[in-house]
Ligand SMILES: Nc1ncnc2c1ncn2[C@@H]1O[C@H](COP(=O)(O)OP(=O)(O)O)[C@@H](O)[C@H]1O
């Protein structure tokens with residue numbers, strides 16, 4: 020029989036004890052914080068209350084997915100704001116991924132002009148604050164757009180001061196009519212988010228492609244694969260293992276950055292919450308709702324990306 | 337082309353090739369080499385002498401600045417179509433195998449014939465399984481390269497090249513990254529390939545392989561071809577002082 024090992028030297032017992040102690044400490048800190056909060060709030064006569072959520076908000080929102088009017092309650096206003104946030108986040112994720120991938124791959128192009136354009140774009144955009152860029156796009160570029168007959172139009176797309184019109188559009192009495200109209204605020208915010216996140220995603224893609232050993236390119240070329248096939252079939256699938264975790268960070272950042280919507284008056288969750296807070300004075304409740312919502316959005320993105328990550332990391336040995 | 341002439345058909349002809357790397361290093365100095373169809377040429381020489389550079393110019397992985405290289409009647413020039421054609425006809429086996437780790441062994445073999453030659457997948461798969469059987473690893477067809485030993489991986493790499501039905505095979509130190517006990521299984525496959533009539537240019541330090549399989553041995557040093565001789569001649573009675581020096585070092 021082996022001699023008994025004291026607990027502080029036991030390979031399996033010791034880590035378990037350390038974990039238990041750490042968990043206990045975290046619980047203590049959290050309960051101290053909460054009881055402190057409750058004590059302070061009740062001292063100020065401000066216990067958490069959610070009844071105000073049912074009272075009429077009294078303010079209007081420029082655009083909503085659900086039918087919403089000033090007479091509707093706060094909870095519907097906040098929900099409309101959340102949906103507006105989700106709408107711009109989802110569209111920006113898709114756009115930024117497409118742009119970032121294209122620019123990231125362009126930095127490997129044999130065309131020197133394309134390569135330097137990609138570099139300049141990434142460097143300029145990464146080094147300017149997003150808020151400045153958003154204000155520039157909205158106030159200088161988008162608000163400066165012409166309207167009516169002189170608006171920019173391509174088949175199926177009309178960009179005017181009155182917004183972005185998608186689908187077959189027609190000019191009726193000097194006003195553009197189309198199946199889908201996106202407000203100028205939404206369009207400017209979407210554009211700014213796509214351009215900004217696209218630069219960071221381009222760097223993630225570039226890093227991922229660079230992480231694939233050059234021998235993979237050489238083997239693919241030696242087998243007669245054209246550069247496009249080498250990239251699509253050999254290099255990118257391997258680069259994804261590096262790209263996907265990096266994308267996760269950029270996606271979460273994008274979701275949080277969407278709250279700058281308030282700067283151009285797009286009715287996202289944060290801007291609705293700000294108005295709500297000013298009107299109700301329910302600071303803690305509103306902050307909890309906003310924090311919880313962004314946390315949920317980020318967790319959802321992470322869960323999605325972790326699933327994708329498992330998919331691309333799979334196999335190979 | 338008649339059968340009688342086949343033995344004299346030139347598969348590769350390099351004339352006065354000079355290569356400078358972008359940093360100015362003069363890696364190939366006026367090298368000439370002619371390889372006939374069905375011939376096995378072994379290139380030897382000290383490290384850094386330009387063997388890999390030379391081999392890699394044969395399928396366009398490295399550029400050269402002056403001279404000419406004609407492979408199977410196709411001139412390696414600036415014509416992208418011709419460069420693509422040469423890559424299809426020339427197979428290359430690397431020191432580090434360079435298998436595609438995210439694809440199964442079978443997919444490693446079938447990818448290029450399907451994508452590049454536009455052949456039917458089922459037909460290529462049949463051929464791939466035959467090739468894997470020939471190199472002795474058909475049981476591993478559905479595994480990933482990371483699950484195989486180095487010797488097995490290199491045999492897969494050879495089979496992958498063969499699946500494109502190349503006219504010329506290049507080997508750049510195919511056994512240098514292998515554990516000693518796996519060297520033989522790879523050389524065995526190469527020897528069988530040579531016996532089957534494949535034209536091969538092989539960079540290797542394996543003297544026994546060179547003696548048994550090579551038709552001619554080329555000695556390179558400092559970017560130059562210093563001696564070309566039949567193996568018996570080269571190993572027993574080398575002419576160039578650098579050949580003598582090199583052989584005394586590896587023995
Ligand atoms: N990409 C490169 N840039 C600059 N010099 C290189 C490059 N690749 C190889 N060289 C140099 O060229 C010479 C020949 O290299 P290489 O053909 O790899 O030799 P070997 O295969 O005979 O060992 C060496 O001196 C090496 O340092």
Ligand SMILES: [Mg+2]
Pocket residue numbers: 387388389509
């Ligand atoms: Mg070498």
